[in-house]
Amino acid sequence: MSSSVQRKRVRKDPATRRAEIVAAATAVALAEGLECVTLRRIAEELDVRPGLISHYFPSVEDLVAEAFANAATAEIDALIPERREGGTPTEHLARFLARTTGEAYDAISRLWINARHLSRYREVLRERVARQETVWRTRLEGLLREGIEAGEFRTDDALVATLQILVVLDGLGADANIGDEDLPEAVARMAFTVAESALGLEAGTLSRLTETPADGGSG
DSSP states (O other), X not given: OOHHHHTOOOOOOHHHHHHHHHXXXXXXXXXXXXXXXXXXXXXXXXXXXXXXXXXXXXXXXXHHHHHHHHHHHHHHHHHSOSSOOSSOHHHHXXXXXXXXXXXXXXXXXXXXXXXXHHTTTOHHHHHHHHHHHHHHHHHHHHHHHHHHHTTSOOOSOHHHHHHHHHHHHHHHHHHHHHOOSOOOHHHHTHHHHHHHHHTTOOTTHHHHHHTSTTOOOOO
16 A cells, blocks of 8 residues: 555544544643644644644634643543542542542643643633633532531531632642652641541541552542
């Protein structure tokens, strides 16, 4: 078979092509940063002309924002799905904390830091960052409310508990990306201890759940 036949272009429907572009941009963003997402770079990744990328994303700012949103949405869907099956709210919270404080979360953590910095200067990205922050707060608060209704968590304000947990996770994520030394165990487990305190759980409740063989998390 000739090389010309091997390189024959396959015409894809618009939805498939757009999804392919977003996936490529997301991969570049996670590996190298949002600054590296350009129309030319994504065209090179997909071995197509830059004009094809600009057909779907006339502005690179739209593609950058879409790449961030795609990565952030995939992560929260994996961490706290809208529809959760099996397990108690306490078990789901322990799993969430284990994964968001483990090495597997470092890439998306770096992307969040990157996006928040760039959003100071990029309006489209700023809107996406704000939207994703709302999704995170809503999902986690929803999980905490489920635990309250089930009698597993005790707090007078689920939103305050949600924000306390997220603030600690943000701080730990920032440290993991700039620090060159391992954190003391008490600091590394701070998200667990803060959550346990905020939700009226016995100290160590969440940590113990992540130590079981069935956890499968990265914490």
